[in-house]
Amino acid sequence: MSDAEVKKPAARGGRNLELPEHLKAYKGVWVFIEHDRGEAHSVSWELLGEGRKLADTLGVSLSGVIMGGPDEPLDAIAKEAYSFGAEACYIVRDPVLKGYRNEPFTKGMTDLVNKYQPEIVLLGATTMGRDLAGSVATTLATGLTADCTELRIDPATRALAATRPTFGGSLLCTIMTLAYRPQMATVRPRVMRMPDSDTSRSGTVIEDSLGMIETDIVTKLLDFIADENSNKVNLAYADIIVSGGKGLKTPDNFKLIWDLAKVLGAEVGATRPVVQSGWVDAERQVGQTGKTVRPKLYIAAGISGAIQHRVGMEGADVIVAINTDANAPIFDFAHHGIVGNAMQVLPVLTDTFREHIALRSRKAA
Amino acid sequence: MHIVVCIKQVPDSAQIRVHPVTNTIMRQGVPAIVNPYDLFALEEALRLKDKFGGKVTMLCMGPPQAEDALKKCISFGADDAVLVTDRSFAGADTLATSYALAAAIRQIGKEQKVDIVFTGKQTIDGDTAQVGPGIAKRLGLQLLTYVSRIADLDLEKDTITVERRAEGGVQVLQTAVPCLITMLEGTNEMRFAPLENMIHAARYPVRKWNKEAAGIEDVTKIGLKGSPTVVSKVFGPTPRAEKALMQSVEDATPRDVSLNVIQKIFTQHPTLERDILAKASV
Numbered sequence: 001m002s003d004a005e006v007k008k009p010a011a012r013g014g015r016n017l018e019l020p021e022h023l024k025a026y027k028g029v030w031v032f033i034e035h036d037r038g039e040a041h042s043v044s045w046e047l048l049g050e051g052r053k054l055a056d057t058l059g060v061s062l063s064g065v066i067m068g069g070p071d072e073p074l075d076a077i078a079k080e081a082y083s084f085g086a087e088a089c090y091i092v093r094d095p096v097l098k099g100y101r102n103e104p105f106t107k108g109m110t111d112l113v114n115k116y117q118p119e120i121v122l123l124g125a126t127t128m129g130r131d132l133a134g135s136v137a138t139t140l141a142t143g144l145t146a147d148c149t150e151l152r153i154d155p156a157t158r159a160l161a162a163t164r165p166t167f168g169g170s171l172l173c174t175i176m177t178l179a180y181r182p183q184m185a186t187v188r189p190r191v192m193r194m195p196d197s198d199t200s201r202s203g204t205v206i207e208d209s210l211g212m213i214e215t216d217i218v219t220k221l222l223d224f225i226a227d228e229n230s231n232k233v234n235l236a237y238a239d240i241i242v243s244g245g246k247g248l249k250t251p252d253n254f255k256l257i258w259d260l261a262k263v264l265g266a267e268v269g270a271t272r273p274v275v276q277s278g279w280v281d282a283e284r285q286v287g288q289t290g291k292t293v294r295p296k297l298y299i300a301a302g303i304s305g306a307i308q309h310r311v312g313m314e315g316a317d318v319i320v321a322i323n324t325d326a327n328a329p330i331f332d333f334a335h336h337g338i339v340g341n342a343m344q345v346l347p348v349l350t351d352t353f354r355e356h357i358a359l360r361s362r363k364a365a
Numbered sequence: 366m367h368i369v370v371c372i373k374q375v376p377d378s379a380q381i382r383v384h385p386v387t388n389t390i391m392r393q394g395v396p397a398i399v400n401p402y403d404l405f406a407l408e409e410a411l412r413l414k415d416k417f418g419g420k421v422t423m424l425c426m427g428p429p430q431a432e433d434a435l436k437k438c439i440s441f442g443a444d445d446a447v448l449v450t451d452r453s454f455a456g457a458d459t460l461a462t463s464y465a466l467a468a469a470i471r472q473i474g475k476e477q478k479v480d481i482v483f484t485g486k487q488t489i490d491g492d493t494a495q496v497g498p499g500i501a502k503r504l505g506l507q508l509l510t511y512v513s514r515i516a517d518l519d520l521e522k523d524t525i526t527v528e529r530r531a532e533g534g535v536q537v538l539q540t541a542v543p544c545l546i547t548m549l550e551g552t553n554e555m556r557f558a559p560l561e562n563m564i565h566a567a568r569y570p571v572r573k574w575n576k577e578a579a580g581i582e583d584v585t586k587i588g589l590k591g592s593p594t595v596v597s598k599v600f601g602p603t604p605r606a607e608k609a610l611m612q613s614v615e616d617a618t619p620r621d622v623s624l625n626v627i628q629k630i631f632t633q634h635p636t637l638e639r640d641i642l643a644k645a646s647v
Contacts, residue, residue, distance in 0.1 A: 015590050036532055100531065101538075102498075102508045126532050131510040134498030138463060143593030146493035154597075166599065167490060170382075173599045180593040218507050222526070223537035239640055265644030282551070289492065296637050297630070307602055318630055318637065321609070331611065332604035336626050340614030345622065352623035356631075360642055 017178045026119040026181040029055040032109065033064045033081055033089070034128050036100075037226075040077050042194065043124030045084045047187060049195030050151050051122055052085040054160070057153040060119070063088040067108045067210075069098025075205070082203035084195050089203060090116065094210040099221045100128050106135040108210050113140060115208070118182050120160050122151075125186035137184050143177030144184040147288070149191055149311045159183065169288040169308025190236050190292040193315065233283045235267050240297045243269035243286055243313070244279075247302025247323060247342055251279040256346040257301060263354045269293065271309050287312035301342040305330025322346070366419030366520060368410045369470055370443065370483045371500070372403040374427050374434035375490040399434045402485030404441075404555045406548040409515065410483050411442050411556065417520060419480075420444045422473055426454060426465055432571045440558035440566035447473060451576040456589030459491070463499025464586045465579060470504060472580040481525075482545040486511060494547070501545035509538060510547045518542075 029051045034041040048064065055062040064081035066074050070093050078089035092108045109132060113121065121136075123129035125147050137144035149172070150163040159176045160183040166173040177183040235241065242264065244257040254274070261268045269286040270279065286293055287309040298316035303309060305321070305328055313319070314333055321334035322342045331337040338345055376395045384391050410421050423438045423446040425431050435446035449469045457465065470482060482504070487494035494510075501508035511530040516537070518525045529536040530549050558566070581587055610629065612622045631638040 015592075017595060034532075041532060099536070102510075106502070127511045127530055128532060130494045131498060131508070134459070134493075134495040135502050135508065137495070138460060138499040138502040141460065141593070143595075144459065144493075144495060145594060146491075146495060161597065165492075167376075171599055171601060174597050175594050176597050177593050178595055219509075219538055219540040221536060222539050224531070224534050225528075225537065226534040240637075264641055289489070296634070296640065310602060318634060320626060320630070326611070326613070329602070331609050332602070334609040335607075336629065337609035337611040338614070338622055338626065339611060340619065340622070345614060345619050348619035349623040349626070352620065352627055356627055357642060360638070 019179055019181070023179075023181040026117045028060045028116075028118045029058070029062050029120045030090075030118040030122065030182075031062070031064050031086070032121065032123040032129065032132065033066045033077060034124050034126060035066070035068060035072070035077055038073050040080060041124060041126060041189070043126060043129070043187070043189040044081075045197075046189070046192040046194055047122045047124060048081060048084040048086055050187070050192045051120075052195065054120060054151060054153055058119075058158060061087045063090060063118070065090045065109065065112060067092045067094075067097045067105060069093070069095055072098060078203070078205060080197075082201045083197040083199045085201070087203050088206060090206045090208060092208050092210050094212065096212055096214050096217055097210065099224065100131075101217065101219050101221055102131055102135055103217050103219060104210060104212050105132050106139060107212060109136045110139045111211075112208060113182055116206075121182045121184045123184070123186045125188040129186055133184060133186050140182070142180040142182060142184060143175075144186070145175045145177075146186050148185045148187050151185060151187070160185065165288045165307050165311050169306065169311065172307065188292050190294050190315070191311075193294070233267065233281070235269060235284060235286070235291045236293055238267035238293065238295050240264050240266035241269045241286070241293055241295045241313075241316075242266045242299045242301070243271070243303060244274060244301050244342075245271040245303030245309075246273045246277070247304070248274075249302075249343070251277070253343050254279050256343065256350070260299065260346055260350040260353065263350055263357065264297075266297075266299075269313075271303055271306075300330055300334070301346055303330055304328045305333070322349075366413070366417050366480050367477045368413060368419065368421045368481045368483060369424055369473055369479050370403070370407050370410045370421060370438070371424045371466055371496075372407070372434060372438060372485070373400045373488050373490075374398070374425060374431040375400045375488055397430065397433065399437050400485055400488045400490075402487055402489065402548075402550055404485075405550055405552055406483035406485050406546070407438055407441060407443065408553045408555045409546075409548050410481070412553065413481070413515070413518065414442075417518065420477065422447065424466065424469055424473065425449070426457075426462060426469075429573070432573070435571050436566045436569055439569045440563045441556060442558075442562065446569065446571045448571050448573045449579045450573055451579070453576055453584060453588045456592060457587060458592035458594045459493050459495040459499060460593055461587050461589075461591035463496050463503055464591060465576075465581065466496065467500050467503035468581050469574060469579040470500065472574070472578070480520075480542050482506060482543070484545070484547045486547050486549055497545060497547040504545070507540040507544040509540065509544055511549050512546050513549045513552050515546075
């Protein structure tokens with residue numbers, strides 16, 4: 001979000017911020033490839049896209065880490081990883097790795113890191129990635145930065161400069177792990193852009209064993225109950241989103257958001273205060289503590305544009321903002337701004353869209 | 366049965382304001398609350414206590430005034446409270462925090478064996494979700510994160526069965542006690558504190574432990590010194606280089622403004638118009 005130089009922090013309180021000699025051997029960028037029921041989670045590919053940039057800046061290689069059962073399509077997932085930019089994949093295949101469990105996955109990841117010594121390890125901030133990242137970082141006694149919104153290499157130290165919202169999303173901070181390796185970070189799904197796939201790319205497989213048997217593992221996976229997808233809101237992957245904030249004043253006025261969404265075939269989003277007031281379900285919350293979205297069009301009505309909301313939607317291709325306050329922060333990053341009362345503008349905007357669509361559809365027919 | 370519930374006192378983030386010029390947090394007047402996610406952990410612990418009997422001990426690391434958060438939990442029905450407070454804990458990141466809390470839980474366990482440790486899913490100020498897993502690893506406890514329901518607890522066999530929120534579904538996991546559970550939000554509703562509890566809580570002598578009392582063995586692992594992560598910069602967001610194309614309903618009718626915006630969007634992004642038309646025709 002900012003191009004300002006990241007300054008090397010001063011050592012305070014007798015803290016060592018120099019990388020010890022024995023940790024300088026740590027090289028390369030790794031991405032944990034999360035998969036479930038035969039399919040990789042798209043956040044892993046988004047991370048490979050980001051990891052590629054970091055690896056290129058550092059002049060090191062980019063690898064994926066895939067752990068799973070012998071009857072899972074790990075080789076096919078590795079092929080896909082190469083197409084998204086990985087040069088190699090570390091594969092650990094073991095019956096105890098079928099279905100995520102903390103203990104065997106923590107051991108698998110920790111052992112790989114100790115053996116092959118990567119300098120950066122990235123994971124998706126999913127229920128799996130966060131569970132694993134916290135455990136691995138503690139076991140390795142290294143730094144972990146959660147829910148990053150930007151990853152760069154600090155030119156002075158060659159360390160990972162990981163930026164994330166802080167103080168409940170009212171400010172941003174850049175965090176570095178200077179004297180420990182690997183440097184670990186998680187990133188939420190949809191925060192980073194999906195890289196282009198090139199299926200002509202290939203890579204190397206490095207197979208490793210886990211060295212654990214089922215009786216070593218205390219926690220048993222008894223069942224997996226898949227969610228019913230029928231009426232689930234899929235905000236994160238919606239192409240068009242119409243969102244409303246507290247500027248709409250009442251839950252009744254929020255209906256104007258639904259009206260416009262219906263005309264555009266869009267999903268409805270909302271800010272945290274709107275969700276907290278119970279105007280819409282929590283699954284519609286866009287922002288740091290809600291969903292991160294990357295639609296082609298995002299219409300924000302009555303939303304001021306606090307960081308907590310911004311980091312969840314600034315990846316949209318086109319942002320249209322309606323707000324009474326010409327100085328609202330949302331106009332700092334919107335593409336089109338309408339200064340006006342959303343209650344007054346929305347109905348007119350909805351009608352105008354409807355007419356436009358009707359007119360164009362007739363022409364097309 | 367003995368349950369330890371870890372909580373954090375946090376500023377009510379909904380009320381945090383940032384100084385527009387200096388980009389610093391204006392803390393004055395921002396109320397401190399019990400991290401809302403932790404209340405789901407506390408309520409679940411209290412329900413287990415209702416069912417199986419036993420004791421619920423609260424644990425918090427923070428400045429002396431975090432005592433208020435612990436008293437709040439006593440008013441809901443917790444039995445005992447420990448505040449781990451020492452200047453040397455200041456500046457701790459999640460790794461150093463889990464080290465200190467794990468040490469304190471070991472101390473609490475010396476008084477009475479701990480069966481289950483609860484934490485919230487994450488805090489609302491740090492949002493990392495890392496401290497729970499960190500404590501579990503340090504204490505060698507079975508880790509159960511994002512638990513949506515405790516399906517069964519068998520204290521004879523020391524087994525517990527839970528439902529855990531995963532991507533695209535729910536895992537049913539069975540493990541052994543002792544374990545650490547991070548509780549998902551919205552899974553229960555905190556009970557009301559009766560008046561007599563509130564009076565009891567106000568007078569409750571929260572135990573305050575410094576680093577020695579908390580059993581910290583290695584002082585290089587706590588506070589700033591024990592934190593591998595370094596905050597190198599705190600800053601406000603920067604505007605996009607290109608300013609938004611602004612229109613105001615003061616200068617034109619809402620109708621004209623709407624027509625203008627729609628025309629601009631669709632001229633710049635013709636594929637967007639095609640997408641919308643395709644959806645509209647279905």
